[in-house]
Amino acid sequence: MTEWTLPDVCDFHGRAVRYGVRGDGPPVVVVHGTPWSSFNLRHIINALSRDFTVYYYDLIGYGQSDRSPGDVSLGVQNQVLDRLLDHWRLDSPLIIGHDFGGTTVLRTHLIDGRDFDRIVLIDPVALSPWGSSFFQHVRAHEAAFAGVPDYIHEAIVRAYVNTAAFKPIDEATLDSIVLPWTGPDGKAAFYRQIAQAHSGYTDEVQALYARISRPVLILWGREDAWIPMEHGETLRDMIPGSSLHVIPDAGHLVIEEQPDQLVKKIRPFIQNKTIPSKA
Template sequence: MNSWELSKSFDYKRREIRYGRLGDGPPMVLVHGTPWSSFNLRHLIQRLSREYTVFFYDLLGYGQSSKDDGDVSLGVQNKVLDCLLNQWELDDPIVVGHDFGGATALRTHLLNGRRFKKIILIDPVAVSPWGSPFFRHVKAHEAAFAGLPDYIHEAVVRAYVQTAAFKPLDEATLDGIVLPWTGENGKAAFYRQMAQADSKYTDEAQALYHTITTPTLILWGREDSWIPLERGQALHGMIPKSTLRVIDDAGHLVIEERPDEVLKEILDFTQTEK
């Protein structure tokens, strides 16, 4: 997986969604967050595909999927996932969601009525309030940010994503994260997804968390500075009979920082009958 390429394509209302499939076994769907892409799930995809048929994709407006101007908010991402589940003919898969991917999985379950065998949420954007001062600043000045010279924009993205990790990320990982956000389309898309971020999309799902009966695992990086552990503890209290596991020496980007620990927690949870 040295060169990350999603080989398959799905048309969502004339906007392209790129996806992939790997492995053989029970179905599992992996959903990334923001400002990430399926590239950041590559460690988990490779290992989980030994036990499962893993379906993965880039959210609308992210990675290799369409970055055309339009709705890329959480309000559309659950609709995209719902359509992809139909495309893949999946009725009751395990779902794993990181960051916005966790919110997308929860919205798809609660608002679209999709059944999941088990739900794994990794540092999800799921409990209000959320949104950094940078998000709010971009929301107020999206056009100005989109007009930044390329070299300044790339420096902004690199500096921003590095703050998601507890320890410095290596250059290859940073390159893989930054690449989809380069070029005119990528630059505009980066600020667009921030400008469209709105806690109303998590609020409408949050009101229904108490109705979740699906076995749910919540994983959290102890040093997450983007979404503090306290939010994970609050989410754990909102979802009946959920399980909370905390991973040490990791921040919000725990999927890159501690993939082996994340993998062990996922496999322990999914391979235990509940």
């Protein structure tokens, strides 16, 4: 598999946020979730860069961005995105967010007041309560998890990641997902981002969804075992004028399992060629 690299850097209060820009055309920003990185959005980035200028980055605490001890919660990720939008000089780009990335998009729009031309949310962590028993256990015992032997840690990450997919993930892709979470820095960063995950960050914006006036497309993997499809239906009803489309044969990791189907829905929406109907 071709190595995934982010060639550029933006400073966020002394912490490096790695990013890339690809293509030519109207600006589109893509935001990944957890425990993923921009690598997992590569299919969407590559497809859309034929017609758009695609801006992508790794969240702080993830992938190739700064993974040193510090705040990596949803409470800081919207501030990072706000900083990047200034760095890129983007006023009202199209934007796509998956998982925590979708939450980051919503928080940046509703808390930081950043305008987006159109918003695409893919299996977002948008409704409280959320957080698996695994998340709760890590929050209670972060230090103990961070101290497990490396081989046990890697087995934990691999098993955890596999639960996000409807079908088994190929080994090369799984290796690339797990790699940033290995080594002393990566291992600590993996448990840090889970320990700092809290539904209170969703509570802050959930009541504001009715204020969203921009067009919103919600995409959901039908077999999502992390966040049930019913959450997508609820979110659609909470955001005025939004639409929901369900992607078959895909789980929460729909960005890896069915990227072509996602692009088929995303491209006409962001090109404003069609107004998608509700699912």
